[in-house]
Amino acid sequence: MAVNMYNQSTFLVIKIAYMYYIENYSQNEIAKILKISITTVSRLLRKAKEDKIIEFVIRDPYVGCISLEKKLKQIFGLKDVIIAPGVSSEMGEEECLEDDEEVKKLVALEGARYLQRIIKENDVLGITWGSTIYQLINFLNPAQKVDATFVTLHGSIAGFRNELDVRTLVMRMAKAFSGKHYCLFTDALMSSKQVADIIKQERNNHVVFQMFENINISINGTGSLYPELNSILAKPEFMSREELRSLQEQSVVGDIALRFFDKEGKECQTELSDRIISIGFEQFKKIDTKITIASGVYKAYTILSALKGKLIDVLIIDYQLGMEILRLHNELDQSD
Template sequence: MLGFQNYEDLLTIVAWMYYMDEYTQQQIAEELGITRTKVSRLLSAAKSQGIVQIRITHSLPEYYVLEKELKRRFGLKIAVVAPEDRNLLGQFGAESLLRFISEHRPCRVGLGWSTTVSSMAPHLIRRNIQLSHKCSVYDLTGSFIGQRNPYSISWILAEATGAQYIPLAVPVLVENPSIKEEPSIKRALKEASEVDIAFVGMGCVGQESTLLKTRLVSKETMEQLEKLNCVGEVLMRFFDENGKPVRTPLDDRIVSIDWDAIQRIPIFVVMAVGKEKVSPLKAALKGGWVSGLITDVYTAKSLLGKAQ
């Protein structure tokens, strides 16, 4: 082509060739006798001057919009929003966890037992993931009713990935606090406090609390926790409406990593859904120690003030 009557003509021709005739930028450059770099600049100019107007006919998926807003509003590194289906929540959680393990080397993963975290189990069982790097899995808290309690998936993840498993094979709540000074327990807690990423559940305080329903704490103890203005717990560490740690009579008897460790973990992911979890989640996010959230559409909307 010998020339163009004006710059706008050139922009229009380049835009038409690229978007309508589906030429590559290199083909346009050869056809018009200009460089590929100039073609790229002309296409950018065509958009900025309104010669090209791109219209997407479908709205962004709701879950994607919610994930973006959760990250922006609360400064999260990870945000995953699933449909209101516990099986899909477990699937999405497992996929996020396995993606992290595959991409980070070496990798130390810490897990807390909870009904929500355990929803990942069906999506980890019978998996055989070949890692090219070492990985280790740690219990962040003592067992509930034995090493392989129904809410713990640490051993399942370790088997699925061929990772080393470092258990905390003691009750989460002990009668004699001195047990935490035993060398093996002390070492396991220290190593657990140095994980790269943690996946934990979140408990509420009150009649809907899993701790109360499973009789891990008594009704009287729960009432005492409410009087101390506790609104939620992670790894049996309690916090108030501002996400600040609350000292409780249970602290000395609890076998789990402490608040200093929780706040040092680079990526601390909470898996939680449901109306009763909204208040503790808001508090935890306000506290600033949650860096990842896996939840469902209803809970995400509630956190963002968009629930109907």
């Protein structure tokens, strides 16, 4: 029987693969231990793949995330989609987390890592309030320093938790990156358009409103007002029943940066719009990279509407929410 003198020892291929992938030796260390060259180690690792001695398997729940990401990215023309699987890596089985806060933390972690991948010096980031943004900041690596600028996209929401206030969040995020921060030192909702116009012209606030033009990245959550009134902004602490009714008459479905929009992602025009201290709706749309971070299936219709209105460039969500957005899209598409 003819034997190819250039055939490598199968055992050596197996041993190198085991040392590299299981025992976590570096290629340099393997070369020294086995007294072979680094190029031989690299070549035999490739052979282990080619001969299927080793195979890489991504389990089904995680493959589903990649498939969903591709579909959402293609359908809505997004720059990026990040899907948190909604399973805990510490669980022995692919068990879905039913705790909304745990799912939110998974999404926030993905948001933090994404932000740290894309942020660069001289970026100007607009930030909104919210519990998901709060969690995102908790996951930021304080060792990553970037000379960027962080700006509040709106005023404060009176009567709600201070740690979720947009000013607190912007200061914390700027501190995490060792960047600069600018804040609107005012409540978000004024009693009249006249008062709002005066507040906007105060020196500090005027500077922030001018900076809105320089924002190239926004990071925001989204409030949901359809099919149920889940947004905190729908509570009487923020707006009256009459103001809410006015929005509902225009079929409001959600808000981003305290700007309310309908099922097509268009701004709901009421006198409330003139009284809010926030970046303008059309001005927000011009931001180059608008990142929306959300969790919870109940936000599907709101997110879908924002996608229709081109209010989102990068979507970071959990798997269940993503699947519901896709289902709603397909359902509405078939009914048209």
